[in-house]
Amino acid sequence: MKPNSTPPGVDARRAALRLLDAVLRRGLPLEAALDGAAGDLAKPEDRGLAHAIAAETLRRLPDLDALIDSATQQRLPPDAKARFALRIALVQALALGTPPHAAIATVLPLVDGGPRRLVHGVFGALMRRKVSLPAPPSLPRGVAERWLAAWGRDMVDAARAALATPPPLDLSFADAEVARNFAGDHLAERHARIPPQSRVAELPGFAEGQWWVQDLAASIPARLLGPGEGRTVLDLCAAPGGKTLQLASAGWRVTAVDSSANRLERLRENLQRTRLSAEVVEADVMQWEPAAPVDAILLDAPCSATGIFRRHPDVLHRVRPKVIADMAELQRAMLARAAGWLKPGGTLVFSTCSLEPDEGESHLEQAPLTLHPVDPNELPAGVAPHPDGHVRTLPAMLAERGALDGFFIARFRR
Numbered sequence: 385m386k387p388n389s390t391p392p393g394v395d396a397r398r399a400a401l402r403l404l405d406a407v408l409r410r411g412l413p414l415e416a417a418l419d420g421a422a423g424d425l426a427k428p429e430d431r432g433l434a435h436a437i438a439a440e441t442l443r444r445l446p447d448l449d450a451l452i453d454s455a456t457q458q459r460l461p462p463d464a465k466a467r468f469a470l471r472i473a474l475v476q477a478l479a480l481g482t483p484p485h486a487a488i489a490t491v492l493p494l495v496d497g498g499p500r501r502l503v504h505g506v507f508g509a510l511m512r513r514k515v516s517l518p519a520p521p522s523l524p525r526g527v528a529e530r531w532l533a534a535w536g537r538d539m540v541d542a543a544r545a546a547l548a549t550p551p552p553l554d555l556s557f558a559d560a561e562v563a564r565n566f567a568g569d570h571l572a573e574r575h576a577r578i579p580p581q582s583r584v585a586e587l588p589g590f591a592e593g594q595w596w597v598q599d600l601a602a603s604i605p606a607r608l609l610g611p612g613e614g615r616t617v618l619d620l621c622a623a624p625g626g627k628t629l630q631l632a633s634a635g636w637r638v639t640a641v642d643s644s645a646n647r648l649e650r651l652r653e654n655l656q657r658t659r660l661s662a663e664v665v666e667a668d669v670m671q672w673e674p675a676a677p678v679d680a681i682l683l684d685a686p687c688s689a690t691g692i693f694r695r696h697p698d699v700l701h702r703v704r705p706k707v708i709a710d711m712a713e714l715q716r717a718m719l720a721r722a723a724g725w726l727k728p729g730g731t732l733v734f735s736t737c738s739l740e741p742d743e744g745e746s747h748l749e750q751a752p753l754t755l756h757p758v759d760p761n762e763l764p765a766g767v768a769p770h771p772d773g774h775v776r777t778l779p780a781m782l783a784e785r786g787a788l789d790g791f792f793i794a795r796f797r798r
């Protein structure tokens with residue numbers, strides 16, 4: 385090795401540190417930070433490793449910090465580089481199966497010229513104590529308190545268990561017969577649940593466009609609109625298009641609207657791969673309006689996304705009460721605006737992938753439409769509507785079969 389060259393594996397750890405910094409100090413979503421933090425890594429496996437280290441650190445953050453604090457005389461500030469480096473070394477040794485000597489050797493160069501001795505000393509002390517991380521992981525205190533108040537102890541326990549287990553992969557199918565013949569757990573029509581996979585594009589039927597990845601809970605809103613029979617539907621906040629594909633394959637004439645050009649690019653790719661069609665509109669729902677009233681609307685509103693914490697653990701640390709309040713306000717405005725675009729007798733389904741009642745149940749009182757209750761037969765096996773007629777999915781549901789993302793879904797009639 386040349387004297388100044390970087391030892392193997394250090395670049396991926398450096399990228400993991402940049403990713404954590406982007407999420408924890410700058411409040412960026414993990415996926416959005418990926419290009420900036422790990423874009424210079426030439427090998428896809430290094431980018432994958434940086435992402436895996438950062439994601440696992442975010443799943444385990446309160447427990448990693450408790451270990452660090454148990455081994456330092458003076459508490460390290462939350463944004464201290466030494467704390468970031470220790471989190472990365474510890475998560476590898478304690479959760480990702482990296483031998484401790486490799487975990488620390490690849491992290492120490494990140495603190496060269498800085499608190500190298502401290503990081504080495506704390507890591508060594510914890511390894512000598514033979515510490516381990518609790519199973520299941522702890523939630524950040526603010527999140528645990530919020531969810532305990534909203535949903536109770538069982539939900540918090542189920543959320544912790546869900547964090548400990550890689551979520552399964554849910555596939556939605558264009559064709560019911562093809563879905564039935566696909567090996568997997570079938571929890572609804574046109575659905576199959578399979579174990580987590582890293583190479584989704586290599587699975588049978590992907591290239592042919594037979595299916596797309598979509599959490600089972602995320603597939604419920606479009607199910608509640610039923611068959612389209614050529615009627616018109618606005619898919620508002622549509623990208624990357626999971627619900628657009630469901631609606632198009634169920635016979636709706638879909639206009640898919642989203643304000644993000646990048647995300648709409650993915651929606652167009654998905655339409656192309658599945659050979660389904662929809663009119664695609666790049667517009668802000670708060671500015672745009674349809675040329676004529678429509679039969680149905682699916683409003684999958686922007687939200688805090690705390691319901692998808694299993695796959696996106698950054699939400700546990702980024703989402704503060706202010707974010708939830710701002711999102712709830714935007715959702716209320718979108719719902720009020722879209723309600724006016726329905727034909728009389730038309731149906732609107734509103735959904736958010738949030739576990740915050742302010743982004744769900746709170747909208748029920750103020751919605752300018754009449755709730756059209758959901759029947760249990762319309763839902764996947766093991767999911768029941770709330771007695772009031774809306775749908776609330778929680779991680780405790782279907783826990784034995786891979787659990788569900790957290791969604792709020794309500795169907796209204798004009």
Ligand SMILES: C[S@@+](CC[C@H](N)C(=O)[O-])C[C@H]1O[C@@H](n2cnc3c(N)ncnc32)[C@H](O)[C@@H]1O
Binds near residue numbers: 620621641647
């Ligand atoms: C929850 S995601 C939608 C997921 C999508 N419905 C699906 O099933 O694949 C929310 C979307 O809202 C879009 N969005 C946010 N604010 C918007 C606005 N003012 N107008 C239109 N789209 C917006 C975002 O770009 C994002 O794609």
